[in-house]
Amino acid sequence: MGHNYAKPLTSGQKIERLLTRIPPSWVIKLERLPGTAQWRALAHAPDTDGAWSETHMDPADALEETWRRNRTVVV
Template sequence: MGHNYARPLTTGQKMERLLERIPPSWRIVVERTAGEATWRALAQAPGQDGQWSDPAPDPASALEESWRRNRTVIT
């Protein structure tokens, strides 16, 4: 019997998937913290105050966290 071992997504693949899901009207900001190896991001709906992500080890993880926090703002 064969096994299906899923490979984790690379940072680039994860980022591409996120950018396909986030509406084009949303503002996206990704920043690397100066002097550190951490990233933070903001995915903000038009006319809404968005929440920044917590520091993350890569830009895709930071963007994903901000997207999860802010997508529930839209009703």
């Protein structure tokens, strides 16, 4: 009997996937907090403020959080 073991995406692959989903007109900011290995991100539509993600060890997780948080604002 075969098993389907999905290989998890790397951080780079997750960021590439997210960048194809986030509209090109959106603002994207990704920053590493000084002196730490923590990342936060901001992605929002033009003419909106958007909300920063919480801090994450993986920049892809931070970008995904802000995308999920701010995409509901799009009408």
